[in-house]
Amino acid sequence: MGSSLVASCFCGAVQFSLAAEPMFIHACHCRDCQVQVGGPFAINGIIEAEHVVQTKGPKPKRFTMPTESGRPHDIYRCPTCATALWSDYGRRKVMLFVRMTMLKDARRFSPDVHIFTKSKLPCDELAMLANGASARAGATNENDATSRGALPRGRAAKNKPKDAPRGHTTVKGATTKKPAGVFSVYYDMKKEWPAASLKRRAACLKTPPSP
Ligand SMILES: [Zn+2]
Numbered sequence: 001m002g003s004s005l006v007a008s009c010f011c012g013a014v015q016f017s018l019a020a021e022p023m024f025i026h027a028c029h030c031r032d033c034q035v036q037v038g039g040p041f042a043i044n045g046i047i048e049a050e051h052v053v054q055t056k057g058p059k060p061k062r063f064t065m066p067t068e069s070g071r072p073h074d075i076y077r078c079p080t081c082a083t084a085l086w087s088d089y090g091r092r093k094v095m096l097f098v099r100m101t102m103l104k105d106a107r108r109f110s111p112d113v114h115i116f117t118k119s120k121l122p123c124d125e126l127a128m129l130a131n132g133a134s135a136r137a138g139a140t141n142e143n144d145a146t147s148r149g150a151l152p153r154g155r156a157a158k159n160k161p162k163d164a165p166r167g168h169t170t171v172k173g174a175t176t177k178k179p180a181g182v183f184s185v186y187y188d189m190k191k192e193w194p195a196a197s198l199k200r201r202a203a204c205l206k207t208p209p210s211p
Pocket residue numbers: 009010011012013014078079080081082083
């Protein structure tokens with residue numbers, strides 16, 4: 001894989017690379033993410049743990065965050081500078097949510113979906129517009145969504161470009177596969193994920209975690 005998949009924490013002690021492109025990319029606008037990252041949303045690339053290859057530095061330190069669902073949310077951080085590297089939701093150990101902002105070539109990646117936009121901050125409108133985001137109907141089939149109660153339908157992003165072509169380029173160097181979906185809570189994976197990614201996810205969740 002190319003050097004665009006190389007990442008480093010802020011101090012450079014921890015370096016890693018992704019051995020594959022992420023299966024899918026979330027921009028999560030939930031309140032937990034806003035507080036934890038200190039920004040309007042977190043950008044998480046969902047990828048098999050075995051494809052996250054640490055190339056330098058000490059073992060990342062685990063911090064366990066409480067969640068509404070009760071399943072642990074482990075954030076792994078550089079032990080020196082405490083930059084968040086990735087999350088393991090539900091302590092599954094085989095699938096990670098990598099902070100895509102850490103990648104050297106972070107501009108290459110944009111979210112496939114925006115989730116929990118019911119709690120998005122007013123300054124988010126611009127970011128979602130630049131991403132060509134378009135509202136789509138949500139779903140109830142993921143634990144994260146059901147644990148949070150009501151599931152209103154995806155709300156239309158204001159001023160969204162009506163006829164944004166698929167694979168349109170938004171900012172220099174950043175190409176989206178198709179306009180990102182906007183969901184007030186969560187979405188239907190079968191509708192949004194590419195078939196190849198669904199396959200990878202199913203295989204990944206069957207893998208026994210490495211010790
Ligand atoms: Zn560091």
